[in-house]
Amino acid sequence: MRSSLVRQVLILLALALAPGVGEAVYFRHRISWQSAVLPSELVTVDQARTWGGNVIWVDARPDEEFASDHVPGALSLNEDRWNELLPQFLAVWSPGTKVVVYCSSLSCNTSREVARRLRREAQLPDVFVLEGGWEAWLKKNR
Amino acid sequence: MNQTPNSETIREQGAQRPMLNVEVSAHGTTSNIKHRASNIFWRILGLIIAGIFIYAGAIKALDPVHFASDIDNYKILPWPICVALAFYLPWLEIFCGFALVVRSLYRGALSILTALILVFTLATVAAKVRGLDITCGCFGHASQNWSFPAHLATNLAILAALLALSFQSAARRQIAN
Numbered sequence: 001m002r003s004s005l006v007r008q009v010l011i012l013l014a015l016a017l018a019p020g021v022g023e024a025v026y027f028r029h030r031i032s033w034q035s036a037v038l039p040s041e042l043v044t045v046d047q048a049r050t051w052g053g054n055v056i057w058v059d060a061r062p063d064e065e066f067a068s069d070h071v072p073g074a075l076s077l078n079e080d081r082w083n084e085l086l087p088q089f090l091a092v093w094s095p096g097t098k099v100v101v102y103c104s105s106l107s108c109n110t111s112r113e114v115a116r117r118l119r120r121e122a123q124l125p126d127v128f129v130l131e132g133g134w135e136a137w138l139k140k141n142r
Numbered sequence: 143m144n145q146t147p148n149s150e151t152i153r154e155q156g157a158q159r160p161m162l163n164v165e166v167s168a169h170g171t172t173s174n175i176k177h178r179a180s181n182i183f184w185r186i187l188g189l190i191i192a193g194i195f196i197y198a199g200a201i202k203a204l205d206p207v208h209f210a211s212d213i214d215n216y217k218i219l220p221w222p223i224c225v226a227l228a229f230y231l232p233w234l235e236i237f238c239g240f241a242l243v244v245r246s247l248y249r250g251a252l253s254i255l256t257a258l259i260l261v262f263t264l265a266t267v268a269a270k271v272r273g274l275d276i277t278c279g280c281f282g283h284a285s286q287n288w289s290f291p292a293h294l295a296t297n298l299a300i301l302a303a304l305l306a307l308s309f310q311s312a313a314r315r316q317i318a319n
Binding site: 011031 | 203206207210211214221222224225226228229230232233234236237238241247248249250251253254
């Protein structure tokens, strides 16, 4: 009786595998297995530079790190002081402006979170995450 | 027409017998009706649960990217596993839902769905305890604005229904054996 239950469970688990794999192949260009940020929402330092003055840089790192150094002209907007900093950011933002959010490095999540909240809570379009974060920017500007 | 006491007794008995039969048959009919009503109830409950999981699975299978993000919001699993689950879990829900509809692999489907809803509920509670503001993702965009109590109540109601169906299925098998 127990073996029949295990067999049923295994059959169902196996059945779901085929369409799951098929869907993973179908959506391979719309999702990244490495990073939670969609490829279309990522931007490199070089790409962001081509946008010229039409960009607001947003520093999602903690206050101390922002105070220590940041991208010239960047605004601080981190989750610790979100309610305080968001109005300051929105006062500077204007429609048509692209927003590039960065945090420390490739492995940090805060830029993704801030970008997600800007899209969801502030309903802003054109919000991007800087690939490689502050480290990538430093490499290109040393 | 002379009738002997014997023949009267026989007639009385004869008259009573059909009455007894009617009573037995009435009792049997009532029992049958109850049995059928109970069967219909369990069948409808099974179909409702199947429908819920097929709907939830289909909505998530249509937008696995969004579902991966919803799983990631719980901050329990690394991103590649969130992606794998986002592709796999919706189909598992759909197949288990269909298994409940056609009553094939029925116990297996009930066990998987019970395990899934238990995990979802524990993850939801864990996220709440850790102070995470999450969207449940259970029914795609439809459940985006659900409050924590609504989310928890839905999960617990589904869990209760699944457990009831499992017990009913076990009891039925015991009777059949």
